[in-house]
Amino acid sequence: MTRFEEIRSLPLFAGIGDEAFAALTRGAYVQNFPPAVDLINEGETADFLYIVASGSVELYAGWNGRETSVAFLRPYDTFILAATIKNAPYLMSARTMTKSRLIMIPSENVRSIFETDTEFARAIVSELAKCYRASVRNLKNEKLRTAVERLANYIVKHYRREGEDGHFDLPVEKRKLAARLGMTPENLSRAFSALKNHGVEVEGSRITIREPERLIAFAKPDPLIDKEETRESPRAPSGIA
Amino acid sequence: MTRFEEIRSLPLFAGIGDEAFAALTRGAYVQNFPPAVDLINEGETADFLYIVASGSVELYAGWNGRETSVAFLRPYDTFILAATIKNAPYLMSARTMTKSRLIMIPSENVRSIFETDTEFARAIVSELAKCYRASVRNLKNEKLRTAVERLANYIVKHYRREGEDGHFDLPVEKRKLAARLGMTPENLSRAFSALKNHGVEVEGSRITIREPERLIAFAKPDPLIDKEETRESPRAPSGIA
């Protein structure tokens, strides 16, 4: 039971009762995986809800011999929630990117506790809304921006996340980043060199932002596309938003 | 009260109690709109949950002077559910495409009835999961297919929906369809003529599928991208799925 202490305080579970939490984790697993392990395949049915406890996971999808990355997940993201709830086939495949520890909760438990615990229901719906909105942002990013613009905004996001000290290391290999940004590895290379004109330097996986203002002026980041969303609802919005 | 009879039997409300339904629709509107009316703008905050009672609505988004269509809605689709739940800004704008009747339910009502009515909570989460999955399908369609392939699959979908009798009329003008499929009107024209080689004929808004097998062989429709999803969960999945 103490196996699940680390997730007990996550927003998803914070508000629910102890007995509901116990019922939820009954039959659940915590499991360690090496890098590049296939976890689930699109088209299969959803037996477990997954939570990334440590490491990183790639969601991807294929069609007609092609493949693309849809999302990179970090602690404590969840995946397969929608398929779990609808008891429907996965629309995406998942594999570990790095060594990862994952928590797997039986779908049946999620569905039944949802019915009995209002707080959990609210947390689930908030998490689901978060995933949905992330997907819409993803789609807007893809349809409204060119490849170079997507890369520029990716760099701006990490620049801000890493404390704005002007440099960071790419957390994934460029091949995967290219797929995530909807382009080929060759094109990503050229996109990086195109960004030299906008104040970005690249050496291996080391990114240096020499002139943040120029990069941002080019990238034009937009809160309605690029903002990172929290799971909890802002019940009392502060300021003009 | 009788104003809302037409939605009382929708899956979203079918299972909930009469008093909860009354509370939900207290302060709600039913309103008629002419075509091409702006309903909401991305970035605003969510005061109402919308339901399309008749007509059709376009969800679209813009960035840096560009604009694209994200979805076409029909009766009885909902929109703005995620923003309503999270009390967060809309990520998409909406406008009517045709003369439409819309039902508007105050967001506050949705959030409070969600807490008190388990059946409604379940319906909400199922609807939200449906929207999320539709968005993922949308994204896969965009990232994995070329423009001509997207058009081919659009035609296959309507061919099947309209009873497979070999012809149908486009429900929207080509300009909008182009935006929905992620291309320019000029390119859509060329895509249509490219499909002549795959058994499709076009005359104005009249589409004739001369050789369905050839079209389908080219389009390669995939249930994990193209299937239309129902709101209700298949609790007892039949067959291999």
Next chain:
DNA sequence: CGGTTCTTTGAGGACCATCAATACGCGTGG
């Protein structure tokens, strides 16, 4: 019937993919 909008067609160019070759990094085994 005139004006507006939509659609089509053509020419040209930007963006991006493919293919091929090379260089680089890195771990393995000699």
Next chain:
DNA sequence: CCACGCGTATTGATGGTCCTCAAAGAACCG
């Protein structure tokens, strides 16, 4: 330690896809 193999990253050449711009034709609506 070095040679080698393997996967990744880069760079160049080329072609396809798609957008932009422009103009003409078609449909719609007052």
